[in-house]
Amino acid sequence: MWPNLAYDMTYWQSAAGALGAAALLFRRRFPFTVFLCTLPASLILGLLFAPFVALFTLAERSRDRKLLVGCALLSGVVSSVSWLLSGEASEEHTYSLVQSAYLLAIAVTPILLGQLVQTRRDLARRLIEIEQRREHERALHEQTVLARERAQLAREMHDVVSHQVSLIAVQAGALQVATKDPDARETARTIRSLSVGTLDELRHMVTLLRASGGRATELSPQPTLADLRRLVATSGIEAHLTGELPPDIGTPAQRTVYRTVQEALTNVRKHAPGATATLRLWHDAGHFGVDITNTAPTRISLPLPGSHHGLIGLRERAELLGGTLNSGVTPEGGYQVRLRAPLATE
Structure with a gap:
């Protein structure tokens, strides 16, 4: 019985990892769906890379702040649950709080980076528009x-x-x-x-x-x-x-x-x-x-x-x-x- 259970866990781990990796290929077209597909890999395998990339892409493209906050909390909760299920959790409450805060910070980081990239892109577009407007005004003046x-x-x-x-x-x-x-x-x-x-x-x-x-x-x-x-x-x-x-x-x-x-x-x-x-x-x-x-x-x-x-x-x-x-x-x-x-x- 135990060997079959180990085989099933390995199967599900492989499936979750494959799903998370494959979903990243479509992150630019379906960023929110890809983020949801990476959560099983984070829950079962404790992988943080796939959700990190998916969250970054979502934050880079989305302007819905409520959605981004919700995704960051969801990613932090999934990472905390994965850490608790891994058996590495300590009975010391202080350590557990620090670890939870660390995992939540990891979830928030791609959101901040994505928003930074989005803001930089908006500023670059705005500068181009300002330059075009100046050219137009210069032409009108001439x-x-x-x-x-x-x-x-x-x-x-x-x-x-x-x-x-x-x-x-x-x-x-x-x-x-x-x-x-x-x-x-x-x-x-x-x-x-x-x-x-x-x-x-x-x-x-x-x-x-x-x-x-x-x-x-x-x-x-x-x-x-x-x-x-x-x-x-x-x-x-x-x-x-x-x-x-x-x-x-x-x-x-x-x-x-x-x-x-x-x-x-x-x-x-x-x-x-x-x-x-x-x-x-x-x-x-x-x-x-x-x-x-x-x-x-x-x-x-x-x-x-x-x-x-x-x-x-x-x-x-x-x-x-x-x-x-x-x-x-x-x-x-x-x-x-x-x-x-x-x-x-x-």
């Missing part, structure tokens, strides 16, 4: 800067290029009407036609370039108040400049005044042929500005295309200075543009 540069370029194209081309168109139209030479009239008509086409293409380009958030730094070289009288003298219309501005206003403010005058004179040439313009520079204790007022037109204006971005750009410039830009028809039938900004703009 797009914003590009949009502002496009808007600034559109504003400069309208202020500078259209100013010159519209003057060419106006002068060519005037020559076409005044000359009696057929060849000169045809040449003037061609120049005016090309100028009008150029203005129309410029309008499309400005529309494409204008993007949101276009408040970038000015392009160089940029005009100042010293260039204002030359601008008025070469405007192609009868214009009178009076008043003056403080000599210590900042460069952005000077550019804004210049561009305002330039745009206003361009509009007078385009939409009020034969009109005269009066430009008044002014300042008081807290503000400065310029008023551009033109009389009613004396001739029918030529059908030149308009981009409708001039006053928008001027208002943006005025807002950058903390000021305002107002425009409207005068009671006499003319038109007035008024820029007003605080002196402390720097």
Whole structure:
């Protein structure tokens, strides 16, 4: 009878060990089931390696803290029972408590290591996400800067290029009407036609370039108040400049005044042929500005295309200075543009 019992125990020990070892092959796919399959080997053979590996894998993959605590207690209890059944237990209670605590610590250790690995993996993933977010924000910043540069370029194209081309168109139209030479009239008509086409293409380009958030730094070289009288003298219309501005206003403010005058004179040439313009520079204790007022037109204006971005750009410039830009028809039938900004703009 005893030999058969010994044979049965050996059989069950071998079966438990084989089950625990085989189950470890599937620990990554079924970590909890594999842990349960390793408990017989721990109970019958007193093996701690298989439950240790299974618990580590379970703790590495699971986020259920209650499940992990329960598995750690279960593993500690099974190890304590196996130790008691082995006959190595001592009658001294202190030793038994120390051994039980030791077995429980062994059961908790893989849980802590698995959670540590899981936390490290989460941190690494989080760092990757943060880096990706920074790259995304960096790309958005670059797009914003590009949009502002496009808007600034559109504003400069309208202020500078259209100013010159519209003057060419106006002068060519005037020559076409005044000359009696057929060849000169045809040449003037061609120049005016090309100028009008150029203005129309410029309008499309400005529309494409204008993007949101276009408040970038000015392009160089940029005009100042010293260039204002030359601008008025070469405007192609009868214009009178009076008043003056403080000599210590900042460069952005000077550019804004210049561009305002330039745009206003361009509009007078385009939409009020034969009109005269009066430009008044002014300042008081807290503000400065310029008023551009033109009389009613004396001739029918030529059908030149308009981009409708001039006053928008001027208002943006005025807002950058903390000021305002107002425009409207005068009671006499003319038109007035008024820029007003605080002196402390720097």
